[in-house]
Amino acid sequence: MSDFSPGQRWISDGEAELGLGTILNCDARSVTVLFGASQETRTYSTRLAPLTRVAFGSGDRIQSAEGWQMTVDDTKEIDGLIVYIGEDDKGELCELPEARLADSMQFDQARDRLLTGQVDRNDWFDLRFRTLHHYHRIEQNPALGLAGPRIDLIPHQLYIADEVSSRQAPRVLLADEVGLGKTIEAGLILHRLLLTGRVERALILVPASLTHQWLVELLRRFSLSVTLLDEQQSQAHGDANPFEAGQLVLASQDWLFANAHRQQQAEACEWDLLIVDEAHHLEWSEDEVGPGYACVERLSGATEGVLLLTATPEQMGLASHFARLRLLDRDRYSDLEAFRAEEQGYVAVAEAIDALGDVDGPLDAGARDTIGAVADDGDSQALLATLSNPECSLEQRQQASAQLRDQLLDRHGTGRVMFRNSRRHVGGFPERRLHVDKLELPSSYRRVLRRLARDEDYLDELLIETGLDHPEVMVYLDGMYSALTEDPLNAEPWWQFDPRVTWLLERLTEMGDDKVLVIAHDRETAQGLSDGLRVLGGVQAPVFHEDLSLVERDRAAAAFADDEDGCQVLVCSEIGSEGRNFQFCRHLVMFDLPLHPDQLEQRIGRLDRIGQRHAIEIHVPVFEGSPGEKLLRWYQEGMDAFSAPHGIGNDLFDAFGDDLAESLLDDEALEEVIGETRALFDAKLAERDAGRNRLLELNACRPERVESVKEAIVELDEDRALPRYLDQALDIFGVDSRELGNDLTLLSPGSHMLDGLPGLVKGEEGFTVTTSRSRALARDDVQRLSWEHPLLREMMGRILDGNMGNTALALLKHPAIPAGRLMAELVFRTHCPAPKRLHLNRFLPPTAVRVLLDESGANLTDKVSFTGLSKNLKKVKKAVARDLIKSRHDQLRDLLDSAEAEAQRELPTIVEAAQVRMRQTLDNELTRLEALAQRNPSVREDEITALRDERQALDQAIEGTRLRLDAVRVIVTIDDDSA
Numbered sequence: 001m002s003d004f005s006p007g008q009r010w011i012s013d014g015e016a017e018l019g020l021g022t023i024l025n026c027d028a029r030s031v032t033v034l035f036g037a038s039q040e041t042r043t044y045s046t047r048l049a050p051l052t053r054v055a056f057g058s059g060d061r062i063q064s065a066e067g068w069q070m071t072v073d074d075t076k077e078i079d080g081l082i083v084y085i086g087e088d089d090k091g092e093l094c095e096l097p098e099a100r101l102a103d104s105m106q107f108d109q110a111r112d113r114l115l116t117g118q119v120d121r122n123d124w125f126d127l128r129f130r131t132l133h134h135y136h137r138i139e140q141n142p143a144l145g146l147a148g149p150r151i152d153l154i155p156h157q158l159y160i161a162d163e164v165s166s167r168q169a170p171r172v173l174l175a176d177e178v179g180l181g182k183t184i185e186a187g188l189i190l191h192r193l194l195l196t197g198r199v200e201r202a203l204i205l206v207p208a209s210l211t212h213q214w215l216v217e218l219l220r221r222f223s224l225s226v227t228l229l230d231e232q233q234s235q236a237h238g239d240a241n242p243f244e245a246g247q248l249v250l251a252s253q254d255w256l257f258a259n260a261h262r263q264q265q266a267e268a269c270e271w272d273l274l275i276v277d278e279a280h281h282l283e284w285s286e287d288e289v290g291p292g293y294a295c296v297e298r299l300s301g302a303t304e305g306v307l308l309l310t311a312t313p314e315q316m317g318l319a320s321h322f323a324r325l326r327l328l329d330r331d332r333y334s335d336l337e338a339f340r341a342e343e344q345g346y347v348a349v350a351e352a353i354d355a356l357g358d359v360d361g362p363l364d365a366g367a368r369d370t371i372g373a374v375a376d377d378g379d380s381q382a383l384l385a386t387l388s389n390p391e392c393s394l395e396q397r398q399q400a401s402a403q404l405r406d407q408l409l410d411r412h413g414t415g416r417v418m419f420r421n422s423r424r425h426v427g428g429f430p431e432r433r434l435h436v437d438k439l440e441l442p443s444s445y446r447r448v449l450r451r452l453a454r455d456e457d458y459l460d461e462l463l464i465e466t467g468l469d470h471p472e473v474m475v476y477l478d479g480m481y482s483a484l485t486e487d488p489l490n491a492e493p494w495w496q497f498d499p500r501v502t503w504l505l506e507r508l509t510e511m512g513d514d515k516v517l518v519i520a521h522d523r524e525t526a527q528g529l530s531d532g533l534r535v536l537g538g539v540q541a542p543v544f545h546e547d548l549s550l551v552e553r554d555r556a557a558a559a560f561a562d563d564e565d566g567c568q569v570l571v572c573s574e575i576g577s578e579g580r581n582f583q584f585c586r587h588l589v590m591f592d593l594p595l596h597p598d599q600l601e602q603r604i605g606r607l608d609r610i611g612q613r614h615a616i617e618i619h620v621p622v623f624e625g626s627p628g629e630k631l632l633r634w635y636q637e638g639m640d641a642f643s644a645p646h647g648i649g650n651d652l653f654d655a656f657g658d659d660l661a662e663s664l665l666d667d668e669a670l671e672e673v674i675g676e677t678r679a680l681f682d683a684k685l686a687e688r689d690a691g692r693n694r695l696l697e698l699n700a701c702r703p704e705r706v707e708s709v710k711e712a713i714v715e716l717d718e719d720r721a722l723p724r725y726l727d728q729a730l731d732i733f734g735v736d737s738r739e740l741g742n743d744l745t746l747l748s749p750g751s752h753m754l755d756g757l758p759g760l761v762k763g764e765e766g767f768t769v770t771t772s773r774s775r776a777l778a779r780d781d782v783q784r785l786s787w788e789h790p791l792l793r794e795m796m797g798r799i800l801d802g803n804m805g806n807t808a809l810a811l812l813k814h815p816a817i818p819a820g821r822l823m824a825e826l827v828f829r830t831h832c833p834a835p836k837r838l839h840l841n842r843f844l845p846p847t848a849v850r851v852l853l854d855e856s857g858a859n860l861t862d863k864v865s866f867t868g869l870s871k872n873l874k875k876v877k878k879a880v881a882r883d884l885i886k887s888r889h890d891q892l893r894d895l896l897d898s899a900e901a902e903a904q905r906e907l908p909t910i911v912e913a914a915q916v917r918m919r920q921t922l923d924n925e926l927t928r929l930e931a932l933a934q935r936n937p938s939v940r941e942d943e944i945t946a947l948r949d950e951r952q953a954l955d956q957a958i959e960g961t962r963l964r965l966d967a968v969r970v971i972v973t974i975d976d977d978s979a
């Protein structure tokens with residue numbers, strides 16, 4: 001006969017979230033249940049129905065469909081249905097037939113689930129406890145968010161990422177030299193802010209040519225999936241705002257800045273972080289504000305966190321650089337002249353830092369004066385006194401020196417808003433070698449140049465006739481020739497006679513299989529050259545320029561990167577190549593030269609990037625006696641531009657760009673310009689080393705801080721608990737894992753895999769992972785598995801947020817304990833609701849309190865460890881477990897109550913420890929910021945207010961921490977024979 005009767009209340013074992021079900025009808029074959037709260041009806045086979053009868057016992061609190069509550073004293077049964085008898089909230093005797101229980105009664109709490117007989121597998125309970133334990137550990141690790149990405153641990157990047165992402169609402173300019181890893185730094189900051197819950201939505205704006213590269217880097221290195229928006233994608237959203245389509249949105253600047261409607265849509269969304277790459281393109285001058293600048297200004301005004309990225313912050317001039325700083329902090333950067341004046345003071349600060357020198361002995365009088373002239377506030381003076389005192393120990397002096405250095409760096413300069421690392425102080429970059437080949441001017445070019453030299457008025461005429469600018473018309477002779485050609489369709493194209501094309505074909509033959517990147521200043525030249533290589537030499541050279549569609553561009557870059565079947569040459573235009581990663585290639589051909597030194601550096605930066613393993617060979621063909629040759633001399637002799645980046649190209653261009661343009665046909669004038677350029681170059685270099693840049697360099701990486709971050713990362717990298725935990729979790733979630741050797745494991749969906757795990761879809765292949773950082777770096781096709789990988793985060797999140805494994809029953813065979821005795825192992829968890837942005841977990845992550853009671857209520861927690869007990873437990877069939885629970889219902893309820901009282905005793909210690917941790921960290925930071933603010937205007941007032949508010953909110957949240965029962969396991973002893 002069936003156990004079911006219409007009107008009875010049952011709950012689904014697999015879908016507890018449906019709420020309380022009512023049996024509608026049943027017969028020998030099937031049973032139909034209505035889940036009123038979720039408006040779902042389910043029909044099951046009567047024999048195998050995954051249902052548990054809901055039956056409350058004395059002392060349980062239950063709720064009626066009308067909303068009133070009662071405490072059960074007793075029950076009676078009428079026609080197979082239970083009627084509960086007890087007291088309502090007013091203390092009056094009442095009855096409640098089970099049919100009138102509230103449909104919405106929740107059974108996801110461990111207590112309710114256990115007492116209604118719903119038990120999970122014993123190994124799920126184990127996994128739940130271990131998850132809580134590891135989550136608690138990982139969330140407090142100071143490297144959380146920095147340890148998971150597939151990157152090399154490069155000190156300057158770690159410093160910047162750690163410093164910036166620790167700030168409340170970071171607003172900074174990441175201005176490392178080309179190729180030092182600004183994208184990686186921005187990715188690290190974003191990743192950490194996402195993992196710690198301080199950022200949920202981010203908008204990333206990059207030049208069109210870099211959208212795909214960003215997409216791939218974020219996915220491959222950071223396991224972050226972003227939504228790439230363009231006009232076509234946006235239109236697919238119809239009237240809806242396309243920027244709402246994802247949490248992380250990547251869009252091309254070229255598209256957004258030209259489209260007012262889309263800008264409005266982007267501005268209508270709420271963002272926590274805005275990232276703008278190649279930010280030197282955001283044009284601003286006192287007379288004119290570019291559309292990109294205006295758009296970013298509006299977006300940055302409404303967004304808390306802003307990261308601007310540029311390798312050449314001053315490429316568009318100091319005023320424009322200043323305007324970008326103003327996007328970050330309008331109050332601080334309000335006066336350009338004051339900003340200029342301030343920079344003069346940096347030399348003294350850099351000298352003071354150098355004067356700290358070594359700390360073997362007390363400071364001499366000279367050093368004391370140099371430092372004292374800058375470090376004039378109370379706490380700095382105290383440190384200075386320590387450094388000058390012969391009685392102080394070496395250790396005291398070392399500490400004081402480090403602290404004073406940090407204070408000086410913190411309190412002066414733009415260090416808080418701008419980070420700039422250069423190759424010079426990062427070190428370890430390859431040599432650059434220049435190879436110049438002089439070629440004879442072809443007659444078509446020579447004629448025009450001769451006439452220009454002869455006839456002063458001809459230049460104006462030429463400019464009108466070609467529509468080109470000065471001095472471009474003289475430097476880019478192919479462009480000049482094409483513009484002068486009256487009938488382009490019938491005329492000979494420039495590449496037919498320009499000897500640079502045959503020169504390049506010869507070079508390519510000499511270079512064998514080596515990849516060669518060719519950069520020309522504009523799209524037409526790049527296209528013409530590619531045609532020339534194909535027609536004259538049979539060489540296929542894809543072109544990469546700004547007007548190609550995204551797909552075409554990516555196809556060209558991929559064809560170039562391909563080692564096996566790829567092409568040898570890629571021809572790029574200036575803008576098309578900006579920001580791209582071509583470090584797998586070591587030959588760069590500058591088919592012509594750019595006019596701005598920063599662009600020259602951008603070109604070399606395509607190859608001279610982290611990951612470049614060879615010396616860089618720069619090949620430049622020049623026409624003898626041409627303006628191009630003069631430009632080359634200016635770069636070489638005037639500023640040594642090919643040997644290394646110097647970061648002062650813009651100053652030199654500002655000072656001599658016009659004179660240079662005038663001297664491109666005049667040898668004598670050129671000598672003068674080169675001489676003057678060199679003098680300014682030497683002076684600026686000295687100034688750079690002494691002043692502003694020296695300060696920036698010192699500030700861009702602080703070795704002690706990096707060491708501690710690195711240690712924390714390595715601790716996570718080498719965490720032996722990770723593989724053990726993974727094995728258990730993968731097994732329970734139904735993911736198959738197969739060792740492939742060499743630290744590699746193939747993860748694939750098992751036949752019983754739980755749905756919705758990232759990267760794993762039933763019927764599909766799965767992916768290969770490794771926990772080794774070096775192996776993951778060596779293999780693009782392998783994912784790096786860490787505590788921060790989305791698969792682990794998802795599994796841990798599902799366990800902790802849901803009820804998986806929060807009840808269990810197991811058997812214990814123990815010679816010293818008679819059979820039939822009961823024990824309860826309870827895990828309580830701290831519960832401390834707080835807004836995510838407070839990142840409370842760094843001080844008080846969910847913390848487990850375990851309590852083990854025997855049936856008399858004696859506390860055995862300290863005597864029997866979780867692991868010790870766990871390995872001796874035996875699993876039991878669910879039906880048996882349910883019967884056991886039913887038979888010991890009252891006893892269990894009493895044990896649950898006593899355990900709660902035991903756990904509560906631990907709470908004050910946990911809360912106090914969290915408060916101490918929080919106060920120590922935030923008070924230190926607050927004191928530091930307040931001291932800084934007195935000296936360094938780049939500390940924003942709102943940063944200090946925000947930090948104070950944060951401290952107060954955290955204090956309150958921690959104070960309100962409660963303990964909640966998270967999971968419970970019932971243990972029943974058996975004797976030897978019953979096993």
Ligand SMILES: Nc1ncnc2c1ncn2[C@@H]1O[C@H](COP(=O)(O)OP(=O)(O)OP(=O)(O)O)[C@@H](O)[C@H]1O
Nearest residue numbers: 151152178179180181182183184311579581609610
């Ligand atoms: N820590 C790292 N580990 C591994 N690869 C790295 C690391 N840092 C940078 N790279 C690689 O070095 C190259 C340059 O990095 P990235 O693109 O971030 O530099 P960038 O400063 O943004 O360059 P640009 O100035 O050209 O925009 C990229 O290919 C990047 O993947």
